[in-house]
Amino acid sequence: MAMNEKGEKKKRKVKVIKIDVNKCNGCRACEVICSAFHSQTKYGTNNPSRSRIQVYFDPLKNIYVPVYASEYTPAECAGRNKYIMDGKEYIECAFCGASCPSRDLFKEPDSKLPLKCDMCEEEPPLQEPMCVQWCLNKALTYEEREEEIEEETELKELETGLESLIDRYGRQKLMETLARMAQKE
Ligand code: SF4
Ligand code: SF4
Numbered sequence: 141m142a143m144n145e146k147g148e149k150k151k152r153k154v155k156v157i158k159i160d161v162n163k164c165n166g167c168r169a170c171e172v173i174c175s176a177f178h179s180q181t182k183y184g185t186n187n188p189s190r191s192r193i194q195v196y197f198d199p200l201k202n203i204y205v206p207v208y209a210s211e212y213t214p215a216e217c218a219g220r221n222k223y224i225m226d227g228k229e230y231i232e233c234a235f236c237g238a239s240c241p242s243r244d245l246f247k248e249p250d251s252k253l254p255l256k257c258d259m260c261e262e263e264p265p266l267q268e269p270m271c272v273q274w275c276l277n278k279a280l281t282y283e284e285r286e287e288e289i290e291e292e293t294e295l296k297e298l299e300t301g302l303e304s305l306i307d308r309y310g311r312q313k314l315m316e317t318l319a320r321m322a323q324k325e
Contacts, residue, residue: 170191174190
């Protein structure tokens with residue numbers, strides 16, 4: 141378990157948006173505000189296909205299911221999942237939040253770059269993500285909780301950070317900088 145200098149277990153903030161499909165009426169306000177908030181000049185343009193949340197509609201059951209954009213995956217699924225709810229079979233990929241080569245969902249419409257929900261990270265931070273603020277039916281609710289960090293998770297994050305620095309500056313330059321910093325200590 142990772143500890144801080146005082147010997148206490150380290151914690152990190154986990155942000156969660158809970159979805160209550162029974163309260164969603166398909167107004168798509170969440171899609172509209174997400175795409176507007178993430179447009180290049182903030183709120184300047186509004187193309188809901190840029191939204192990091194998409195509301196899936198099933199006309200037979202008359203229900204709406206908001207789905208959030210998650211990680212990009214370069215691989216297409218080896219198998220496809222089908223969901224059966226109340227006896228109704230839902231199409232393959234219906235509730236998947238991944239941006240992948242199989243479909244156009246969760247891709248920037250011009251560049252085709254993948255989109256991912258970033259919880260509306262801003263400086264100064266928002267009190268709640270925009271889609272939650274705009275969901276007047278309270279189908280989306282925001283929660284924050286603290287989780288203790290495992291050492292393995294911390295090391296993984298460190299490795300990811302180092303890999304991105306290597307990509308940017310090259311391994312040699314990174315090693316030289318670390319060696320220089322170590323000498324100063
Ligand atoms: S804003 Fe809320 S009610 Fe409207 S579509 Fe989005 S999740 Fe559903
Ligand atoms: S949390 Fe922010 S980025 Fe994520 S879907 Fe909602 S509005 Fe879009």
